[in-house]
Amino acid sequence: MQTERLFDRIESIQFKGITKKYGEGFAVKELDLEIIGGELLILIGPSGSGKTTTLRMINRMIEQDEGSVTINGIDTKDADPVRLRRNIGYVIQNIGLFPHMTIRENIGLVPKIEKQNKKDIEERVKTLLDFVSLPPEMFMNRYPKQLSGGQQQRVGLARAMAMDPPLFLMDEPFGALDPILRKQLQKEFLKIKNEINRTIVFVTHDIEEALVLGDRIAIMDQGELVQVGPPEELIFNPANELVADIVDNQRKFKHMDTLKVKDLMSPFEDKYVLEAKMEACDAVDEMTDRDLETAFVFEGDELLGQVEIVDLMKCRDRGEKLSELAKPIKTFQPMDSVAFALSEMKNSGEYLAIVMNSKHPVGILVSDEVLLKLI
């Protein structure tokens, strides 16, 4: 059975008077919201504020008690749920790759059920793996448990794209990753977002993620929509205390001028360190084990630079040492000003820097697009 496409592109998604109750409590209460075709709309708010419930009513994984959700004017109640879901890419935090299927089978599952031609599926899987920076020859036939968390998340994204849906629903897709890995995937996701140019509804609890990725941000609290608008509007015109709290939880924006690198850095951990004499192939396995996208190469105490797993996978067979492959990386002192450090990084197009206390690495500084906008 080849399911017909419900829609080729999204004009708009409208929530009208949506209410969902569990027992006596409201998960979502009288929600009115329009999602505009082509935008990335963020849903953010405290835990239990109804974000996931809202998201799941779009693909009918949850049915509302009152109100209607329409996509391009079609009431979702009138659409067959299976068909609806095949037109919507879905990505969740815990990924949910099927452990008994290879990466190829995981990504190609729905196309196969749709009886697409074998060759086409194979081609599609390869294209998608390339798209999320995983060399297909290396990953197609592996099982999910042989992949690192970051790699699995990429496969989850590739799977969501398998049917080339015009709409994506993402529920904290990077929520389970450590901050640096999350940053890297966000950066990559931004690229993907610009390339695929689709409508995306994205749930997160990370305001930085929201500010970086979102075209518009909808803030929810206790099942109600508090404010929706572009990032600048929320920062400069918060509707209430809660919004102000959420968008600037660390009061960073107000103290931009006095903020130091040490206030923004993530702590340095030994797992980021690779020895200069290690070979590229071994480094790929090691980084997969340690769930790293980027590692820092040291020769004894001396920092040589950084390597990214995406680059190492390309030159896998040539037996090169990391000392030859390490790319330069900036270093800062803990007491340097953030404004200075971030603009330095921006000028050289780097998004990671190491914070050194005299000779010892103490932290990792990740560029912050939101702060950069304010400098």
Place this chain on the structure above:
Amino acid sequence: MLSIQVIADVWDRHLITMRTIEHLHMFSIALILSIIIGVSVGVFIYMKPKTANPVLNFLNIVETIPDLALIVLLLPILKLGAGPTIAACVLYSILPIARNTYTGLKSVDEQYTYVAQAIGLSPREALMKVRIPMSLPLIAGGIRIALVFCMGVVTLGGLVAAGGLGTVLQNGIQLYQKDAILVAGLWTGLLAVLLDGFAGMIEKKLHERYGTW
């Protein structure tokens, strides 16, 4: 002691090659039927959870009937020959296979069934592509138990003219030929051990491939 000469002699006189083929023939039919019925019952009681307890209780009662008694009970219905023996095998084997299928399906992490639904699998597709494959290690465990049951029951079948190695044993007992009893007994035992070992290997492979726990 058993010499090669004695074994060869007994083997020929009692047509053990032919009996082994009969034996394995009955055994395979019984096992295949058991798997088909057992897995179907397991899937059925999983989909209609209200039926699970009554069905499993009933199968448990069947399980407590002594095997010889069960075969004899089936005689009037299915006449002499392989029928009663195969039917008895199947009746015994449904429980372990159905129970393991049911437990397997139930223990698949909710997360996976949720995702299957969310990416657009119909309930049936989710069952076929996700739940059943992920339950295979447990289902295989049930089949392995059934296999051991069936080897025993098929051997008993010799008593009701079902053929197979049981017939050799019975002849040996009636004619009081110790050698025949010994050869047939050892050979039957060895076959069971080999088949169980083989099934164990498959089960282990399935665990490696599909097992998440």
